[in-house]
Amino acid sequence: MYIVEIVDDATRYWLSAAIDETGALVVSGHDLSKNLEELLGTDEYEYWYTVAAADVPRVCAALLATPANLLQELKDLLSPFGISASTEWRDWLTRRGIPFQFANWR
Numbered sequence: 001m002y003i004v005e006i007v008d009d010a011t012r013y014w015l016s017a018a019i020d021e022t023g024a025l026v027v028s029g030h031d032l033s034k035n036l037e038e039l040l041g042t043d044e045y046e047y048w049y050t051v052a053a054a055d056v057p058r059v060c061a062a063l064l065a066t067p068a069n070l071l072q073e074l075k076d077l078l079s080p081f082g083i084s085a086s087t088e089w090r091d092w093l094t095r096r097g098i099p100f101q102f103a104n105w106r
Helices: 036-040 053-063 070-095
Strands: 002-007 012-019 025-031 045-051 101-105
Touching (some): 002 070, 025 070, 045 070
Antiparallel strands (some): 002 012, 025 045, 045 101
16 A cells, blocks of 8 residues: 655655565655655665564554554554655654664665
8 A cells, every 4th residue: 555655857866665475564665756866876766664563553542553454544644744654654653662674775
């Protein structure tokens, strides 16, 4: 499910969420914005926050979500933050002590 999608003259950014085949929650971002080259030295940046399946019930409890509506509740939480949604997600998990793995590619 797309959480945030911003496509305009300067910005091409997507943040999405899914439950993978192991039951883990994966929030992934993809940025193709024009200023990436000067900021990061690359024209594409991808990253993933993964919450292990064993910790997904903690996310559900904190969001007052069920497994069936988890992705929608996550979208409702993060979409107002726009391009900062992934930072808010990391901070939200950290404040609640919910473990996650971060990986990126550029």
